Amino acid sequence: MSSSDADLRQRIQELETEVRHLGNELRLTREEYEDATSKYLDIYCNLEKKISERTRELDAANGKLVLEIEERKRTEAEKEQLIAQLQKAMQEVKVLSGFLPICASCKKIRDDSGYWSQIEEYISKHSNALFSHGICPDCVKKLYPDFHAELRRRTKK
Numbered sequence: 681m682s683s684s685d686a687d688l689r690q691r692i693q694e695l696e697t698e699v700r701h702l703g704n705e706l707r708l709t710r711e712e713y714e715d716a717t718s719k720y721l722d723i724y725c726n727l728e729k730k731i732s733e734r735t736r737e738l739d740a741a742n743g744k745l746v747l748e749i750e751e752r753k754r755t756e757a758e759k760e761q762l763i764a765q766l767q768k769a770m771q772e773v774k775v776l777s778g779f780l781p782i783c784a785s786c787k788k789i790r791d792d793s794g795y796w797s798q799i800e801e802y803i804s805k806h807s808n809a810l811f812s813h814g815i816c817p818d819c820v821k822k823l824y825p826d827f828h829a830e831l832r833r834r835t836k837k
Contacts, residue, residue, distance in 0.1 A: 782799070
């Protein structure tokens with residue numbers, strides 16, 4: 681065997697060794713790739729699962745908020761309606777308050793201008809009260825004694 685054959689054989693052995701090393705590296709690279717792919721898929725699936733769970737939670741919370749907003753709007757509308765009713769009632773109400781100077785004899789009332797008015801006139805002017813007149817039993821007895829006696833006689837029968 682010549683030296684060139686020996687060199688060639690040695691070179692072939694070196695190349696075969698290098699091919700084995702490259703095959704091992706390729707195998708390792710393939711395993712690393714498969715591991716990385718597997719990890720990526722695990723992470724992706726877990727992330728998708730977490731996103732789905734969080735989306736459900738957010739949808740539920742959003743649904744509750746929508747209901748709460750609707751309830752608040754309904755309550756606000758009721759409040760506005762009540763305020764309007766109260767304002768209307770306040771416009772319709774006239775209230776007498778404070779001291780009313782009244783004559784001890786004829787029962788006329790003195791107004792802020794110093795004029796004297798019948799009690800019915802004054803109250804009607806300053807409130808929404810209406811009057812109807814009648815005579816109490818004590819006044820009937822005092823002012824119309826004959827009529828009072830006749831009325832008593834008829835009611836006893």
